[in-house]
Amino acid sequence: MDEMDEIVQEFLIESSENLDQLDRDLLALEVDPGSREILSSAFRTIHTIKGTSGFLAFNRLEKLTHTGESLLSRLRDGLQTMTTPTADALLLMVDTVRALLASIEANGAEGDVEIEPVMDQLRAQMRDEAAPAEEPVVAQPAVEKPEPVADAPVAEAPAPEPQAVPKPSAPAAKPSAPAAKPSAPAPKAENKRSAAESSLRVDVDVLDALMRLAGELVLTRNQLIRGVGELSDPALTRTAQRLSVITTDLQESIMKTRMQPIDHIWSKLPRVVRDLGAQCGRQVRLAMTGQDTELDRALLEAIKDPLTHLVRNSVDHGIEAPAEREAAGKPAEGVLSLRAYHNSGQVVIEVADDGAGIDPAKISAKAAERGLRSSAELAEMSDAELLQLIFEPGFSTAAAVTNVSGRGVGMDVVKTNIEAIGGAIEIESSPGEGTTCRLRVPLTLAIVPALTVECGSGRYAVPQVSLLELVALESGHSGSPIEEVAGAPVYRLRGVLLPLIDLAEVLGVSREASDEDDGSRRGNQVIAVLQAGNRRFGLLVDRVVNTEEIVVKALSARLKNIGVYSGATILGDGKVALILDVQNLARRALRSDAAERAAEAFANNNAKAVREPERLLIAGVGDDRRVAISMSMVTRLEMISAATIESVGSREVVQYRGRIVPLVRLARLLGTHETERAELPVAVYSREGHSVAIVMDEIIDIVEQDNDVRSDVDDHGFVGSVVVKDHVVGLLDVEQTILAADPDFFNVQQQVDSHGGSPVRSGGSRTNGHRPNHGDLVSAVTA
Numbered sequence: 039m040d041e042m043d044e045i046v047q048e049f050l051i052e053s054s055e056n057l058d059q060l061d062r063d064l065l066a067l068e069v070d071p072g073s074r075e076i077l078s079s080a081f082r083t084i085h086t087i088k089g090t091s092g093f094l095a096f097n098r099l100e101k102l103t104h105t106g107e108s109l110l111s112r113l114r115d116g117l118q119t120m121t122t123p124t125a126d127a128l129l130l131m132v133d134t135v136r137a138l139l140a141s142i143e144a145n146g147a148e149g150d151v152e153i154e155p156v157m158d159q160l161r162a163q164m165r166d167e168a169a170p171a172e173e174p175v176v177a178q179p180a181v182e183k184p185e186p187v188a189d190a191p192v193a194e195a196p197a198p199e200p201q202a203v204p205k206p207s208a209p210a211a212k213p214s215a216p217a218a219k220p221s222a223p224a225p226k227a228e229n230k231r232s233a234a235e236s237s238l239r240v241d242v243d244v245l246d247a248l249m250r251l252a253g254e255l256v257l258t259r260n261q262l263i264r265g266v267g268e269l270s271d272p273a274l275t276r277t278a279q280r281l282s283v284i285t286t287d288l289q290e291s292i293m294k295t296r297m298q299p300i301d302h303i304w305s306k307l308p309r310v311v312r313d314l315g316a317q318c319g320r321q322v323r324l325a326m327t328g329q330d331t332e333l334d335r336a337l338l339e340a341i342k343d344p345l346t347h348l349v350r351n352s353v354d355h356g357i358e359a360p361a362e363r364e365a366a367g368k369p370a371e372g373v374l375s376l377r378a379y380h381n382s383g384q385v386v387i388e389v390a391d392d393g394a395g396i397d398p399a400k401i402s403a404k405a406a407e408r409g410l411r412s413s414a415e416l417a418e419m420s421d422a423e424l425l426q427l428i429f430e431p432g433f434s435t436a437a438a439v440t441n442v443s444g445r446g447v448g449m450d451v452v453k454t455n456i457e458a459i460g461g462a463i464e465i466e467s468s469p470g471e472g473t474t475c476r477l478r479v480p481l482t483l484a485i486v487p488a489l490t491v492e493c494g495s496g497r498y499a500v501p502q503v504s505l506l507e508l509v510a511l512e513s514g515h516s517g518s519p520i521e522e523v524a525g526a527p528v529y530r531l532r533g534v535l536l537p538l539i540d541l542a543e544v545l546g547v548s549r550e551a552s553d554e555d556d557g558s559r560r561g562n563q564v565i566a567v568l569q570a571g572n573r574r575f576g577l578l579v580d581r582v583v584n585t586e587e588i589v590v591k592a593l594s595a596r597l598k599n600i601g602v603y604s605g606a607t608i609l610g611d612g613k614v615a616l617i618l619d620v621q622n623l624a625r626r627a628l629r630s631d632a633a634e635r636a637a638e639a640f641a642n643n644n645a646k647a648v649r650e651p652e653r654l655l656i657a658g659v660g661d662d663r664r665v666a667i668s669m670s671m672v673t674r675l676e677m678i679s680a681a682t683i684e685s686v687g688s689r690e691v692v693q694y695r696g697r698i699v700p701l702v703r704l705a706r707l708l709g710t711h712e713t714e715r716a717e718l719p720v721a722v723y724s725r726e727g728h729s730v731a732i733v734m735d736e737i738i739d740i741v742e743q744d745n746d747v748r749s750d751v752d753d754h755g756f757v758g759s760v761v762v763k764d765h766v767v768g769l770l771d772v773e774q775t776i777l778a779a780d781p782d783f784f785n786v787q788q789q790v791d792s793h794g795g796s797p798v799r800s801g802g803s804r805t806n807g808h809r810p811n812h813g814d815l816v817s818a819v820t821a
Contacts, residue, residue, distance in 0.1 A: 071120035081110045106131040253589035259285045260610035301329035321371040328378035334482040344452040348389040356393035390474040396467040398424040399696040429453040490583040494547035504620040509565040540578045570624035657734040660710040671772040673724040702779035703733040
C-alpha cells in the first residue's frame, strides 16, 4: 500500500465515524432545533469531510458536501430553522455520502452514484423555508443496477457494462418516502468488512496498561518454565510450552498496537527545513525514504527532538549557501536526505546532506583551543575519532553564535538521549562531499531478548540486539589464548584482533575459584562478541546462563549514573539482574588508546627494555616470506584502501589524519613479489607530529620473543633474525625502512653520549662500527 492509499484509508475510516456522529446530531436537532452546540458540531463534521475530499480530488463528494455545508451554515447562523423536510434532505445527503465512500473503498473511484437530485433537494430547502413542504426529490435511475452502500461494499462483483442512463429532472418523480436511499442496495459481499469496521480507536493509556500486563505475564512465564523444568513432568512441560507460545503471540500482538510509522514525526520536518533554509539563506530540497518504517510510539517520542536537531544542523552547518555551492561546482540547491530501514533487529535512521562536510583538521584545532585533548593525543587520533569530538559538551565549530547554532549545546545532548534508549549514533563525513549521521535505535524498550551471563557471584543481562556471537575459551589450551597489544588484551578471532573487556575488572568484582571448578574457571570463560555503534569488542564473562525475554525495569538515578547499567530485570528464577549498558561499557573500557598505553609503559620501563621480552609483529611480504617488526616501532596498525594511495614524483603518499604521510611497500623494498589487494594493512610509526606508513601484504601474528634468542645473521633491510614458532624470521631494520620513505624523518639532534660525549644521530644511526640493537634504536628515536 503506497502513501496515497494510506491517506485514503484514513479518510474512509475517519469519515465513517464522522457520518455516524452526523446522524446522531441531525436526529437530535429534530428534537431540539435551536441547539447551537449541536448545529456547530454538525457543521464542523461536514466541513471536515468536504475539505479532505477536495484535497484527495473526490470532486463529486466535495460538491455534495459543500451544498450540505451551505444548508447547515444557514441553520447555524439562524437564517432558518430545522424542519422535518430539512432533516430529510440532510439525512439523504448522509446516505449518499456513505454510498460514495463505499464506492471509493471498493473501486478506488466515486462510481456513478447520483448526487444531482440530492443537491437539488438541499437547495430547495435553502430557497424557501415558508413554502409548502413538497415531497423530497430522490434519484430514480432508469436502469436498476447494484450500487455500493456503506453497509454493503461491493468489492468482488465485476463492474457492469456502461449503459446510457437518462438523468431524471428535479420534478420527475415524487416518492412516498421522503428519505429514500440514493440507489438500490447491493447484495452484501461475504467476509468483507469496510475500512471503518476493520479499525478501532483505542486510548494510548489502555495500550500502555496492556503492555505492562504483558511484561508481567512474560516474567511469570519465565519463572513457570524454570520451575516446570526442575520437575521433569512431560505433561506439565507440554502445557508450559503451550503457555509460552500463547504468551509470546499475545506479547507480539500487543507490541504491534504500539508501533507507528516514523512518518508521524517526519511529517513536521519539511516545514522545519523550509523555514530554516529561508532563515539561513539556503536552498534545500528534502528527500525522504522509508516513511512507513515502524517504531514503538515511546521511541518515536524519544527520537523526535534529537532528529529535529540533526536536521537543523544539516541545514545550518552542512549545506552551503547557493553561491558557495556553485563556486564549488555543485547545484545551488542542496539535498537533505532522510532514510529509515530495519537492520538486525534495530531501526536505522540516516540524516545525510551533500554539503561541505566536516574537516577533521578544524575539529582538531578547535579541540586543542578548548583544551578538550592535548596536542599529542590529537596527533594520534584517526579522522573517525576526531569526528567523535563533536559530541563533547560545549564543542562547536560555528564561526559566530546565532539563534540557530554556535553555543556548543546540542550534539552532546543528542548522543545522551539516543544512548539513554539503548541506541547509538555514528557520524561519517567527507570534506566537500557531505555528512551522514546514523541513528541506531531498538524497535521497542519494554520487552527485549537478552543473554544472561555470570561474572563472579552476580548475574547480568546483555541485550541480544548488541550480541554478534559467543566464543568459548578452551580450558586445555597451552598458554593463554588472550594476547596483548601495547598493554591492551585482545583475542584473535578468525585472524582479526578483537579488543577485550574483562567484565570482572570493569565491575570491580572478585573472580575467585570455587570448590566446584577446581581453579579452572579462567579456562572455561566465554567471550561475548558485541557491537557498540561501529566498534566491535569482546566481553569476557565467567559463564553463559541462558537466553530469555526480559522485561526492562527502570533504575534509580544513583545506579543509572554509574554508567554501566541501563536497567534491571527479574529472571526466571525470581532473582534480580542488572542489564549492562553496552554503549557506555565500551566507551569506558576502550577509551584509552593502545598507543598511549604503550607510550606510558615504555616511559616507565625504559631501563628494562633490553632485558624484557620483546613484542614482535609478524608480517607477510609476498612469496610466502615473513618479517618481524618490533612493536615498539609501531604506533598504530591500520587498513587503508589501495585507491587512496597517491604519488608525489617517484614517492607514494597517503592522506592520513589530515596530513600527507609518505608510504613504503615492504615487498618492493625487500625485492619480493607484491600481492595486489584492495585493502592494505599498514604499520604507522609517528614521532613529533610526523608519520610514515609501512605497507605489508598481511598481518600474520603478534608474538613475544626473548631478546636472548636472536642472531646477528642479517641481510639487506634486516638487523638480525629471530626464531618464531620453529621458523627463522628476519628482523626488519625499521629505521632504514622509514628513511627509505622519508630521508628527513629523523632530524639531526646533538646529544651527549653517556659513554663518550660524542654527538650521535637522533635516529640511532650506525656509529662506532657496530649496528645498534632495537633497544638502542627505540631509546634514540623516542628520546
